[in-house]
Amino acid sequence: MENPVSVDFIRWIILLPLAGAAINLLLGPWIQRKLGKGAIALIGCGVVLAACAIAVSGFLQMVALPPGRRFMLDDLWVWMNVGGMKLDIAFWLDPLSMVMTLIVTGVGGVIHIYSTGYMHDDDSFWRFFGWLNLFTFAMLVLVLGDNLWLMFVGWEGVGLCSFALIGFWHKVLANTTAGNKAFIVNRVGDWAFVIALYTLYWGLSSVDHPTLVIREVAQWSHLLAGRPGYLGLSLVSFITLMMFIGATGKSAQIPLYVWLPDAMAGPTPVSALIHAATMVTAGIYMACRLNFLFSMAPDTMLVVATIGALTAFFAATIGIAQNDIKKVLAYSTVSQLGYMFTAVGVGAYAASVFHLMTHAFFKACLFLGAGSVIHAMGGEQDMRKMGGLRKRMPITFWTFLAATLAICGFPPFAGFMSKDEILLQAFARGHQLIWALTYAAAGLTSFYMFRQVYMTFFGEFRGTREQEHHLHESPLSMSSVLIVLGVLSVVGGGVMLPGYLADFKPLEDFLKPVFSSEFTRRLGEVPISHGSEIAFSALAVAMALAGWFVADLMYRRKVLNPETFAALFNGELYRVVLEKYYVDEIYQAVIVNPYLMLCRMAGWFDANIIDALVNLSALVVVYASWLSGLFDAYVVDGLVNLTSNVTLDFGGRVRRLQTGSINGYLYAILAGVMFILLVRAMLRV
Amino acid sequence: MPGGLTLNHFLVLSLIVFALGLFCVMSRRNAIGILMGVELILNSANINYLAFALFGGGRYDGQVFSLFVIMLAAAEAVVGLAIVLAIYQDLRTIDVDATETLNG
Amino acid sequence: MQLDNVASLSHFIPELVLSGAIVLLILLDLIIVNRRVAGALAMAASVATLLLVIAGGASNTWLFNGMVVFDSFAFFFRLLITLATIVAVWMSIGSVEVRRCEQGEYYAILLSASLGMFLMAEANNLLMAYLSLELVSLTSYILTGFLKHNRRSQEAALKYLIYGGVASGTMIYGMSWIFGIAGGLDFGAINAALSQSGTGSSLAVFIALVLILAGMGYKVASVPFHMWAPDVYTGAPIPITTFLAVGSKAAGFALLTRFFYPAISHLAADGNWQALSGVDWPQLLLVICMITMTLGNLAALQQNNMKRLLAYSSIAQAGYALMGFVVLSNDGLRAMMFYLIAYYVMDAGAFLVVMIVANATGHEDIDAYRGLAWRGGLVPAVALAIFLFSLTGIPLTVGFIGKFYLFAAAIRGQFYILALVGIINSVISLYYYVRPIRTMFLDEPEGDEGAVTAEAWNYGLMGALAAATIVLGLYWGPLIDFAGRSLKFFIGPA
């Protein structure tokens, strides 16, 4: 690899949001009081949009470079330099991180703008923008960090911001509980992730390249091939598997997805930005970034693809039964992330990134549309109390519909391009079962999305009169954002067209230098004919149509009654799905409760056993002193009793001069002396 | 020594007296009784000194030592009996309930 | 160099001054009515003795035909005993209890005891050892029982007397056997005789040593010869308690050392001592030492009377000092001597504070110290805390340095168990030493207990002792050097 281009603009992409966060969090209350919420909004949006602008200019610079040299490094200072591991605070801009940066700053920027409208009535306006900016900062660190530890800084940093924003309305305890859950579940993943990093570091230092700088890891990781690791896995498999466990936490995959639906407790822009567009994709980003490692571990790849497909499917099944407008989208997000992992697992990294990008567009659009609805409904999130909003909120409806078509995979919307690519790649690379799962999930997706559209926007309004009176289209700050994202959902797929349409894949070409390691290349060599591509497209569209059709029958035309389906198997199946397969309950029973019990036991043990053991030694001393007191008191003499007896004897005119205690003393002493003598005589005569 | 008396005759005699003195000291609960036991011990020691003075070499050393023992025994007896009398006197005149005792 | 009776007198001036003062005090008491004169005279005599002792130095001679030896070791203890006497006299002058007694006789007997201690430190002959020990004992009985109409005082005196009588009786019986084996009373002669005799006499020597130990051990209050100490310390007037605790104990250690080291051991080439003719008294004393400190500490844990607590503590302290005694090295003896100085400073200080509080409140119970620091008694409270911490062996006090050398000697002699026992005891002792401190500082005063104040001279002495405790804890180099230099026995003619 050639030396990266040394630049110094990347830092500003990162520092601007940080500065915004610092100003808003530290001085926010003051600014809001003196200058109004406008100033807060200006700072909050301004920094992100400025960062976006810098990123765009950076993109232009990068495009100007020859493809093989599109690596930029902004090295700030030495972070730590210990034991041969020299890590800097440095930022690394390559095509992959470029794409991510644009998504984060771009989508993030418009969501910031949306938030100025959505959060306008909140007293903690400043706090919201502070955390949102801080999130952007952390996400950018994750994306741009030049070494894995720095990436991990962002990795946990976004978790922190996620925690803070989920529990943004902290006076409601349930919100903070959801935040805690998100953070702790993520920590479980992080635990595996750091172990992966430790192992990677030691693996590389055993081949004399102790480093965790990503480009150096890329350079030397091939040396790790074939080395044994732990748990019977090869070293690389162990590392990547651990990393993937970390990714399941962050990207809400089985088994650690449980936090994401609860995370909907946060304000809707947060759900859009963090829990749909950016943070949850960190796991995918990480896997793509480290594609050279993952590609070396076929068994991990298989696990990734399987988990991804399973997640895609099961989350979709849960999605069909949800009534909360955001919960549906949340499970949809989990499901879509499953697609991305499927793509990673089958080695189609570019497809994965592509879907990541389009998903960012349409899912953000969906969430913000939902937010618009919730905003209009005065905080109501239950779809059963909505309906007929199409007329009252046209912009919201049309953008929402566009995004829905995108996610369902109708051509030519963005989702069609990306999802189709994933399904195709999965099948083409020989993972038929995985293809089947994801294919089925696509139908379910179509169903629950149109179910949502129909329940929300069609039919009669089912809410209260007061809500009906209050219904209105969202202000410009929100609706304009919906339009932008709606348009992107439509045209966003244009960066990677199916091969039978045109040989136009600028995204894949742009990313090619990143996915150019020997192992990744080997995985990518799959010939696919145009015919089969067309066939798969048709199949996919048919599936989407089928989903739509069923939803249409059930929720628009009401020909089929959903209740009858719900009542199948005595309603047990429906209940299981509605209750999300009881996964939360199982976790509570199997992990959380035993853990709390363990803690209580440890606390009891410490207070009653350990401390008692320590106090026991004190007790022994006290007991010994009591014994010696007895010795004094009884063996020598019953001092208390006897002396007083003696005194009483005197008082009783019995003229005896008895000093009882003394002969006891003498007795003891002489006994002592004789004992010594006796022992001596017996030992050596 | 004429008459077949050996050093050991005297040493054993003194030992018996010593042991009786010890017993007296240990078993008596009467202060004066204990002091009598002490006198027995002192006498037994003196027998030793004189016996060693005669059979061993240091003639005057032993005899002088025994003289000092006698003298100090007298001094001790004086002081001891004075204290005994003082306590007796004291208790006869002082309210018993007001007295403090040593213990513990 | 051995001097005859007349020539010896010139080296014997301090003792002569003391004797003169004794006679003078007895005479004065008949003539002069003012009771303060006696104390002043006794004070003057002790200070004069101190100056004369210092002026006399150590001259390595046998005096009075070898009856006493006047070497560096004796000089060290002369000094220590004089200092103890000064403290005792000083405290007596300030003591409310003592003020009620006959002054002339009191000081006369006090100085007699002091004289006896001098001779204990100098004795080079079994007869001298016995005589001087008896002098100290007899005067101690009298001083203990000096408080009129005080049942405790007289009961203590009686116990002390009976115990002392038995102890000295067994001791002279043991001495008679030593005399029978060695054929002489002179320590030098004993050493020579024991060196030549084979192991045949070792059992007899051992028995004799045990019997002698009863007499000497009871002076230092080592287990199992300690039983008198708590009662006597509690019953005696506080200045006498102090005098017994520091002076009598030091003299006991002096005699013990002089008898067990130069008389019945010999110094090997490697600087360690060896017991003669296979008599294993070191093991015996090792066990006694460990039991002494343990028992003293354990018994002290439950005491509620300060004097009694300090009495048991002094038993434990004797056990610590014995650590230096049993390791059979000059290092150990030096540590023991240093510890005796340390013990003198801190224990005298502690008793002084107890006396100050007793003078003010009339109580000696720990309860009388409740919240002392917060009810106007901060100065004595701080001083007592310093002394007690020093007794515990916390650094920055002389007590720590003392223990440091003791442990060092034990470690060097590879007496690890001994060191460990000592360590554990130090920790246990903290508990009861801290109790008065806790009562004084941590507890709030309750009721109408008044402020504790004392006369300036008591504060003066207390301040001096507290300062000495700290200063010697920080800079003890000259003192340890002095102890080391003093560790030279002038051994008698073979």
Place this chain on the structure above:
Amino acid sequence: MDHLLTIITFAPLVGMVLILLCPRDQHNLIRWLAAAATVPQIVIAIYLYAHFDTATTAVQFAERYPWVPAYHINYFIGVDGISISMVLLTALICFISVFASFGIEKGVKGYFALLLLLDTGMMGVFVALDFFLFYIFWEVMLLPMYFLIGIWGGPRREYAAIKFFLYTLLGSVLILLAMLGLYYYNPTPTFDMTKLAANAASYSITFQRIAWIALFIGFAIKIPAFPFHTWLPDAHVEAPTAISVILAGILLKMGTYGILRVNFGILPAATHDMAWAFLGVVGTINIVYGALCAMAQTDYKKLIAYSSVSHMGYVMLGLAAFTAAGINGAVLQMFNHGTITAMLFILVGVIYDRAHHREIDGFGGLASHLPIYAGITGLAFFAAMGLPGMSAFISEVLVLLGSWQVHPIMTVLGASAAILTAGYMLWTYQRIYLGPVNDRYIGFSDLSARELFTLVPLAAIVLILGVYPHAILGLLNTSLTHLNQVVIASAPHTASVALAH
């Protein structure tokens, strides 16, 4: 500038003397005098930091004067990479503690006098290079600590104070024995730690092991290592705020510092043999067990105390690894834990001053009307959780990174504590600061300027060290890496040298 370390050590003592000369009721004068007495420490600490030569393992700013020549006792002080960070920490924490103590109203004179004496004792421990001197300083801080807890503490202060005292004394007397053993086992008897270390090869392995265990118990009590830790919750709960800060911020570090300085430096071969069990296993138990116990606490301060037990476990685990990352991480963790836990205890004190209780379940919703307080607490909590970007992250990561290859199972357990820590910290934060507003606490005032003054510097350090840990690591690296090499090289089998980096 020849006596910098003497000044930094004894400046508080001078302050103490001045305070003792003050009239009893001049509270403000005494407080400001105490504050002034800690300023020289800060100034000199900064000077030392700026002029410390990071390239050498040699002792710097050394001073040596004979004290008791006959016994080879010297007044020998100096700093090297092992101690410099602790000197900085002590200066900082003491400075802050004085301000955190301004609220004390009872026995002000005595309090500040003792506090400054404590300061001297602690600083002395870290600069002393003569073992005897080290021991003296080590014990010196016992007494003020006893009184500070015992007089100014909570309801069970007497129990806590004596427990602390007895425990620590037991430990220190064992150190004394080992110290004497080292003195005599040396070819030329000396207390000079540098010479003792230089002669390390001459001690028999049996002796090293015995001495090592004695020293370890002595230091472990201070750390506090399981199962010697039970004095800590009691002492912390009863101690006044500033004393808890010092206790957790500095005193605990003395244990691990002692292990580094004495066990590692002077007994490397025994260290190599025994660290696995005594530091590694015990450290892991500390981490996990402390976290479990913390979860079970209902007293805010006790919870923080147990979190200290947990976090000090990382230090031990790091030391046990014999890798450069591990040992550097351990010492960095000492520094970081010092600053973070100091914040935590100040924060507990803040709420205790207002509410007069510390029951976690008795609060709720404080964030709504004490936003600044809740914000800084959040920062401190996340710092304690080892959130990346803050200082503790770096040290915990280095520790675990260093120990992974050597003790994988322990590392996995240690790393899992990050989850447990997040669990109890977040749960606590939620119960105290979040949720519905509790009416009882509506009138409470937010942080005062003085409280902010004590917290903000610590928070700043926590953040700065998160992004620029090199500021401290750079000081340590040379000395610690060298020390690590010494330990490894002393092993009878040198195969493990490969782990050196």
Place this chain on the structure above:
Amino acid sequence: MIAQAIFYVLAVLTVGSSAIVAFSRNIVRSTFALLGAFMGVVGIYVLLAADFVAMIQLLVYVGGILVLTLFAVMLTQGIADVTISNRAVGRLPALIISAVAAGIMIFAVFRTPWRQSARIIVAPTTYGIGNAFLGPYALPFELASIVLLAALIGAVVISRPLDRGVSNRLSNEE
């Protein structure tokens, strides 16, 4: 043989009297038995060629100490209360200890090579003792006077009741 016979007679006297002293439960009887013991010891002294010591023993012990003791016993005891119920807690153990001690020591006596000079001189000793007191034993001799002085003064002080004069003096000064 005669000497031996005399020795045994004296020994029986001494031991027998001592035994009564030790074992009698009547303190008065013990006191009188003490006289027998002292007399026996005097005889032994004579047998050991210590004429001067025997004389002193007679004077001091029999004439002084014994009388004093008897006086004290009478004074504190009261002849009426002869039947004393001494609890004798430790009699049996005391007996065992004494017996064991005696056993061991007798064993030691026979095993030990005591220093014995070849020539035993039996001659009057008064002159020699006088010389010894003025020569090598001058210091102990003088010291003894101080001991006696202190003992006498102490005995006087302790046994003297707090007389009115002293009380007045005390109350005046305080």
